[in-house]
Amino acid sequence: MSPEPGLLELVGLAYVVAGGVVVWRLRGRLGWAAGVGAFAAWPVFLPLLGGPSERPGPHATRIGEVFAALERTLADPAAEEVPWSADLGGLRTALSRADERIGLVDRLLADAGPTDTTPLRSAREAAAGELLAVLDEVVQLRLQIGLAALHGNAASVRERLSELLARAEAIDEVSGLHG
Amino acid sequence: MTSIFSLVARVLRDPIAIVDRSEDPDALQELAPRLLGIAVVGCMIFGTVVGSSRGGIQLVYAAVKMPLLLWIPVALALPAARALWMACEVEVPWSRVALAGLVAMARTAILAAAAGPVLWLYYSLSPGYHVSVLALAAALAAVGLPGLGVVARAMPAGGKRRWLAMAGSLVVLGLCVAQTGWLLRPFVARPAGEVTFLRPIEEDVFSSLGATTRSAVGDYSQEWEPETRGMLQQRGGR
Amino acid sequence: MEHAVPAVALAPAPAEEDAARALPDAATVGRAVLGFGLLGLCAALGSADIAGASRILPAALVVDLGALVLTGPALLVGHQYLGLDAPVPSLAGVLAHAFCRAGAVALGLCPALLFFAATSGLAPGLLVLSLAGIAFMGLSDAFTGLRAAEVAAGDPKSRVVRDAKMQLLVVGWMVLTALVGLRLGFHLAGM
Structure with a gap:
């Protein structure tokens, strides 16, 4: 040897x-x-x-499904002229981050015991409601991409994405303040 | 067992749906061992078929080594592939890359096991050694492509120069597969040679490719003399 | 194509553009430096002797970082000399991000290169191949980023002229960087 x-x-x-x-x-x-x-x-x-900070939020699966469907749509050759840029990744990251914060709030609420958690709970509900609303808009975006592929109105898709990104980042900021 | 069979069906019919569950740690914890198990069993079946070209203990050797032939390149290439996709502005978490690699491995292994009888039929006709090796390589390429397709399709949409990330990942994976195959040889044992689990590490796959190609066409004019290279390459027993 | 996507439409959203031109944090830069350092180390382990290993060890870092450090100022000076509008910090940010992405790729390639170092004599050759690929990615990344930074700055009326000037400047800089990198590589190889 x-x-x-x-x-x-x-x-x-x-x-x-x-x-x-x-x-x-x-x-x-x-x-x-x-x-x-x-x-x-x-x-x-x-x-x-991964540590607790990497725990997915309560809507992680839904976010995954919605974006997977959207990505499949965008991957279709018929949609190749639709501009989406890196906005989509940014939107998903912002939503996941907001969702993780909601998950953190959920864990805090579970451990809160008898203390008054009404403000935190209402902030959590508001953030979760807005997150689900943005996700619904993302679902709608698929239809808009179909229209853009047919009629070439690509700018509207980009504008819509930017608007959704701003909303998602706003959730992140709000839930960050409260969480 | 039912869930394993349904997972096999999902791996074949809709592999991306499995990869889409990568962000859920519970799903990853449940899926990863099963996919790994499917890959190992599928590879071992294929390895047994490959070992049947010689028979005897080679059946076991090839069956044991075949899962490594898939796993080592995947483990080596996944970090590079992820880095390349990230450099091309495709944000992809490690969990997605890892699960995509596992699903690709499982898919390749299932297809390899299914292709086993075809290869066995060919080996039963006692083809020459070099042609047998080429048949193995061709079979692996044929069943590996659908697996690679899973990794490509599992990457999120977007980013710039996706083709560059894809090409780079393919080059890294291809090089690693070639070298791993060389390292783990023999899968198809030489008819007159002694059967061993592994041959000593000598030269590399590319230096031998030329010699194999020449041998396959009957050109024995140049001798190939393998030599060990590298500071720390000495291996026990040599 | 009637509805072909213009290059500008594919550019990142404004918030991401700003992030792409701000200087990366120390951890990101450190990871890139680590990536190049480890890549050189992995290749050096596959070298035939100590002398060869000592030349290969710093190769990745010296070639990539050295070429960037030596030619980056020339780009910035040329940019000012041509009277272009993009703020200098944003150009430096683009270059730094390109370096960091290249370093991340180098880090990702380390396991594969270590495998080749452990099992073959191909590691030094693959290091050269890796550096060429990484340099290509990094330079094309910088080309896109620098152009976008210039297009986004200044008066929109002069955008076409500025973009053309910037393309010429960046292509010249890329050629210079590639040549300087090659020279450094040859020097380390003792040629």
Whole structure:
């Protein structure tokens, strides 16, 4: 045997150690089979290590569905002339951020005990209502994209996106103040 | 078991719908081990078929190594792919990239397992060693493309120069697949050679490609002498 | 095409434009520097000897950061000399963001390069290939950003002329940066 370990052995060892750390951090959350999977393929389990700040909000699934549908629409070759730019990513990020803050407020409310939480609760409801309203508008946007693809009124889509982005950022600011 | 079969069906019919659940940690926690399991089983079936070209212990060796042939390149290429997409202004979270990679692996493995009988039929005709290797490469390319398509379609819309991110990701993945295949060889054992789990690390895939191509066309005029390179490449036992 | 999307329509929204031209924070710059440093380290580990490794180790950082530091001022001076309108801090911000994105790509490539360093002698060659790709991405990123910064600034009436001047200036700067990067690379390779 060679007295010195080769780079491949060192890399392999580092991979195994990292796998062990990931499994140790996820202990209690995974069954044994999933634990073996996490040990062998730990890079795909890294998102599960996220701290509380990375917890998705209560509407994360809905946001994912709405934007997935919108992205499928935009990916259609017939919609390739519709301008959307990086606005869409920004809008999704703003909504997710606002949703995470709503989730944080939900956790605070759950732990609040007997204290008066009426102002926080009403701010939470307002933020959640506005978030769902913006999401509904995003659904409507798909129809507008269809119209833009047919009639070439692309500027209106961009304006609508900008407007929704501003509204989403406003939710983020408001819920940030209260949360 | 029913849920595994329904997941297999979803992986084949609507893989993007699975990737769309990536932002939900509970879904990721539930899906990742199952997808990994599907990928491993599918690859092992395909590996067994590949090992049947020689038979015996090679059946086991090829079955054990085949999942690594898919996983190692994916694990290596995913960080690069994500960085490239981000550089092209496509904001994509790691959870989405990781789940897309897993779904792509599972899809490739299922298709590979399904394609197994075709390859077995061909190997049963006792083709030559080099042609067998080329048939394996062609089969992997054929079942790998639908998997790659999943990763491409799973990336969010938007961004600039998407083609650049796509091309860059493909180059990195292609290089990693080639080198991993070289590292984990033999999958198709030489008829007259000794069966081993792994051959020593020597040279690289590209230096051998020329030699294989020449051998495949019957040109043995140039000898290929592999050598080890690199400061820390020495491996135990060598 | 009748309804083809003009280049300006594809530009980011105003808020994102501002963010893209502000100087990145220290953590982002640090990550980019780390990315280039690690990329060089990964390739150096695959080098045949210590002398080769010591030349390869700083290669990524020296070539990319060195070329940017050496040619960035020339771009800014040329911009002022041509009387263009984009504020200098926004141009510096675009260059810094391009560097940071390139560094993030370098960081993402590290696992793959380390794998090649551990299993083949291809790492130095792949480092060169990676740097060429990263430089192409970074320069094209800077080209788009610098043009957008100039188009967004100043009097809209002179926009076409300023845009044309800016394109010429940026193309010249890109060629200069590529040549300086190549020279630094050759110097490190002992050529």
